[in-house]
Amino acid sequence: MKGLSRDRLWSVLVLLPSVLLLAVFVYGFIGRTVAVSLTDWGNDPAQALALNPVIRPVGLANYQELFTGFLQVRFRQELVNTLFFTVFFIAGTLGLGLALALLLDRNPRGEGLWRTIFLFPMSLSFIVTGTIWRWMLQPQGGLNQFPAVLGLPPGRFEWLSSTASIWGLDWNRVPLLTAAVVALALGVVAWRAARAGNRTRTLVAGACALVLLGWAVFVGPNVQLLPAPEIHGFNLALIGIILAAVWQMSGYTMALYLAGLRGIPEELREAARVDGANEVGLYRHVVFPLLSPITLSAMIILGHISLKIFDLVYAMTGPDNTYTSVPALNMYLTSFRQNQFALGAAIGTILLILVAFVIVPYLSSAFRREEGHA
Amino acid sequence: MTVSLAKKTALLAAALAVTSSASAAGKLEIFSWWSGDEGPALDALIKLYRQKYPSVTVDNATVSGGAGTNAKAVLKTRMLGGTPPDSFQVHAGQELIGTWVVANRMEDLSGLFRTEGWSKVYPKDLVTLLSARGGIWSVPVNVHRSNVMWYNPAKLKTWGVTPPKTWNEFLTTCAALKRKGVAAPLVMGENWTQQHLWESVMIGTLGAQGWQDLWSGKTKFTDPKVVQGFTTFGRVLDCANKDASGLSWQQASDRIVDGTSAFNVMGDWAAGYFTTTKKLRAGTGFGWAASPGTSGTFVMLADSFGLPKGAKNRAEALNWLRVLGSKAGQDAFNPLKGSIAARTDSDLSKYNTYSRSAAADWRKDRIVGSLVHGAVAPESFMSAFGAVIDQFVASRNAQAAANAAGQLATRSGIGR
Numbered sequence: 034m035k036g037l038s039r040d041r042l043w044s045v046l047v048l049l050p051s052v053l054l055l056a057v058f059v060y061g062f063i064g065r066t067v068a069v070s071l072t073d074w075g076n077d078p079a080q081a082l083a084l085n086p087v088i089r090p091v092g093l094a095n096y097q098e099l100f101t102g103f104l105q106v107r108f109r110q111e112l113v114n115t116l117f118f119t120v121f122f123i124a125g126t127l128g129l130g131l132a133l134a135l136l137l138d139r140n141p142r143g144e145g146l147w148r149t150i151f152l153f154p155m156s157l158s159f160i161v162t163g164t165i166w167r168w169m170l171q172p173q174g175g176l177n178q179f180p181a182v183l184g185l186p187p188g189r190f191e192w193l194s195s196t197a198s199i200w201g202l203d204w205n206r207v208p209l210l211t212a213a214v215v216a217l218a219l220g221v222v223a224w225r226a227a228r229a230g231n232r233t234r235t236l237v238a239g240a241c242a243l244v245l246l247g248w249a250v251f252v253g254p255n256v257q258l259l260p261a262p263e264i265h266g267f268n269l270a271l272i273g274i275i276l277a278a279v280w281q282m283s284g285y286t287m288a289l290y291l292a293g294l295r296g297i298p299e300e301l302r303e304a305a306r307v308d309g310a311n312e313v314g315l316y317r318h319v320v321f322p323l324l325s326p327i328t329l330s331a332m333i334i335l336g337h338i339s340l341k342i343f344d345l346v347y348a349m350t351g352p353d354n355t356y357t358s359v360p361a362l363n364m365y366l367t368s369f370r371q372n373q374f375a376l377g378a379a380i381g382t383i384l385l386i387l388v389a390f391v392i393v394p395y396l397s398s399a400f401r402r403e404e405g406h407a
Numbered sequence: 408m409t410v411s412l413a414k415k416t417a418l419l420a421a422a423l424a425v426t427s428s429a430s431a432a433g434k435l436e437i438f439s440w441w442s443g444d445e446g447p448a449l450d451a452l453i454k455l456y457r458q459k460y461p462s463v464t465v466d467n468a469t470v471s472g473g474a475g476t477n478a479k480a481v482l483k484t485r486m487l488g489g490t491p492p493d494s495f496q497v498h499a500g501q502e503l504i505g506t507w508v509v510a511n512r513m514e515d516l517s518g519l520f521r522t523e524g525w526s527k528v529y530p531k532d533l534v535t536l537l538s539a540r541g542g543i544w545s546v547p548v549n550v551h552r553s554n555v556m557w558y559n560p561a562k563l564k565t566w567g568v569t570p571p572k573t574w575n576e577f578l579t580t581c582a583a584l585k586r587k588g589v590a591a592p593l594v595m596g597e598n599w600t601q602q603h604l605w606e607s608v609m610i611g612t613l614g615a616q617g618w619q620d621l622w623s624g625k626t627k628f629t630d631p632k633v634v635q636g637f638t639t640f641g642r643v644l645d646c647a648n649k650d651a652s653g654l655s656w657q658q659a660s661d662r663i664v665d666g667t668s669a670f671n672v673m674g675d676w677a678a679g680y681f682t683t684t685k686k687l688r689a690g691t692g693f694g695w696a697a698s699p700g701t702s703g704t705f706v707m708l709a710d711s712f713g714l715p716k717g718a719k720n721r722a723e724a725l726n727w728l729r730v731l732g733s734k735a736g737q738d739a740f741n742p743l744k745g746s747i748a749a750r751t752d753s754d755l756s757k758y759n760t761y762s763r764s765a766a767a768d769w770r771k772d773r774i775v776g777s778l779v780h781g782a783v784a785p786e787s788f789m790s791a792f793g794a795v796i797d798q799f800v801a802s803r804n805a806q807a808a809a810n811a812a813g814q815l816a817t818r819s820g821i822g823r
Contacts, residue, residue, distance in 0.1 A: 076818070077820075078505055078506070078509055078510075078785055078787050078819060078820055079509040079510060079820070080510070081506075081510065081787075082483070082486065082487065082506060082507065082510035082512060083510040083511055083512075084510075084511070084512070103810070103811060103814055104791065104811060104814055104815060104818070106794065106798060106811075107794040107797075171653065172650040172653045172654075173650075191649065191650050191653065192653075193652070193653050194649075194650045194651065194652040194653030194654075196652070196800065196801055261807075270652075350652070351597060351598070352476070353597070353598035353599060353793045354597070354598055354652050354797075355598075355793070355794050355797040355798070356652070356797065356801075366790060369479075369480045369483060370476075370479070370480075370786055370790040371786060371787045371790045371791055372483075372506065372786065372787060373787065
């Protein structure tokens with residue numbers, strides 16, 4: 034114990050409370066939720082709220098129910114909704130944020146004022162944003178009335194109430210597609226490893242990709258998760274929610290990008306100009322590559338916001354609209370309205386895993402970078 | 408200096424007064440979701456209670472939010488945490504029975520019903536709905552009717568149609584209205600109002616007895632008659648507005664007033680909205696009829712109060728229930744709430760035109776419970792049933808919807 038100096042003792046003492054609190058209230062409760070998700074708590078209404086409920090372990094039955102159960106169509110639609118929501122929300126927020134930042138970077142007049150205006154939506158909570166946008170997206174008011182101001186016929190788009198969906202996909206095809214996509218990703222890894230001259234990595238990744246591809250081609254088409262085809266697609270009513278979410282968060286990405294743009298030394302730009310780059314080339318070859326770490330961190334933040342989103346949807350279309358529902362909403366309803374605590378815990382666990390998919394690669398890359406610098 | 412001293416003494420005296428009065432007499436905590444428009448009706452009841460038991464401090468623990476969605480979540484936390492309120496509001500019937508009675512968390516009130524003689528003044532069908540497992544579990548304070556079809560009499564006259572008597576007749580009327588350029592003869596709103604409509608269509612198709620058999624498990628959801636009901640529901644939906652999920656029930660009712668649509672199936676709180684908010688006269692400004700195929704049937708929902716096991720002030724809570732069930736209590740509450748008394752001996756002169764007609768039906772009609780408003784199915788069924796209806800609205804597959812509802816019923820223990 035050579036390191037137990039006064040300093041070290043102090044640091045341990047100061048950190049101990051938060052470590053203990055984290056251990057109990059974050060990791061302890063995550064563990065408890067996962068444990069509950071492996072039981073049948075709530076499947077029998079008589080036991081759900083009893084004083085001393087009888088709870089039996091059932092393994093992964095709740096997860097199986099969610100992905101293949103006849104009654105859990107809603108959950109599967111929500112997963113598809115989350116996918117589309119995440120893609121459009123991140124793309125929209127990054128795009129708009131970058132555009133605003135590029136405009137402000139040209140030092141327009143009243144820049145401080147514009148910055149405040151663009152950043153302002155972020156100071157609202159999603160509940161407030163949702164309420165405002167619900168008013169604006171009323172079928173017979175708000176945005177649809179806008180053309181009438183210019184003397185045109187009012188719009189007919191059912192922003193939040195549409196039940197139409199596009200890009201439908203049979204849920205039975207999901208395993209096949211997942212295998213194909215992962216195989217493709219592994220193939221890319223193998224190819225890059227081969228170019229870098231890393232033989233073991235090339236072989237392992239390549240073999241895995243081949244196995245998955247083989248599975249997708251020969252076994253995948255015969256996998257039948259559900260007795261009948263079940264089509265899930267991008268519900269058009271989600272567009273309204275995506276609009277509101279992009280409005281709320283694009284100020285944040287603007288601030289990030291603006292900081293990044295201001296951090297690029299003028300010498301670099303001048304050097305590029307001396308080398309003969311025009312404005313477009315300057316952005317393409319100098320500015321954007323320097324902004325890519327910012328894009329990555331923004332994607333991580335936005336990605337986990339969009340996976341966990343609850344309040345915005347609740348405020349805009351209510352808890353019972355299955356066309357725009359998201360897993361977090363379903364988790365709340367399943368646990369606290371249907372009293373199916375185990376099933377709710379299972380949905381929560383799936384959400385955690387989804388968020389982990391986004392966060393963990395980022396954390397590991399961040400750690401690696403830190404080690405590299407040390 | 409002297410001022411602050413005087414203030415302190417006054418504060419101290421006030422604090423002492425509060426604590427002494429609280430400790431000298433009993434306390435009662437009432438948990439409900441009646442706020443806003445419904446607040447005055449609850450206040451009238453509390454006032455009546457205070458007159459009878461002046462020494463009791465009443466704590467009105469209201470958690471606002473339509474139909475109690477927020478209140479129910481708070482209630483669950485409190486019950487599971489071991490601090491139940493002394494008496495809490497719940498929709499009468501299976502919403503209470505399927506959630507709290509099966510979990511053995513409620514006290515049986517049949518003794519109270521016996522001593523107060525309530526079994527004689529409440530309709531028999533109602534007492535049946537409140538009973539399960541050999542007990543009676545809550546005291547209903549009001550009754551609303553769910554199967555009412557609202558219309559605009561002046562508009563119907565211009566269009567030359569009358570309120571249809573059966574759903575088949577409704578479809579004919581609908582076609583006639585569409586020919587006259589009414590795009591959506593029927594107006595409906597967000598998800599729960601669609602379930603509300605489904606309920607009326609199903610009862611109109613199956614009949615009152617068929618509806619009861621469905622919930623007692625005698626008729627399966629996969630029965631051809633139920634599938635037929637879903638098919639009819641699908642055809643009725645073809646007459647409805649496309650932007651339904653964006654409308655509250657009030658916004659849907661507005662379309663009756665302005666003549667965009669001809670009919671709306673909604674509970675009789677719509678009467679309160681028409682008279683109080685829209686300043687319309689019953690009978691001329693707005694009209695009503697039993698929803699098609701359900702005349703002679705009163706589809707009811709009721710707000711009621713129960714007594715949780717382990718209530719801290721049990722005696723006061725029992726007195727509260729006595730006030731709720733009494734004639735004076737119900738006649739103080741209901742005219743303000745816009746509902747009718749669950750008792751059949753209430754003083755009709757206190758009520759408005761619509762309520763008088765509903766009360767007359769309440770005394771002679773066959774009474775069955777509403778699904779959407781918690782009378783016939785437990786929360787676990789109801790809450791998931793919305794997804795079944797949503798899916799049906801999208802796919803129009805009657806057999807699949809019936810199968811899904813059947814599985815849901817099995818899971819929630821309906822008919823067990």
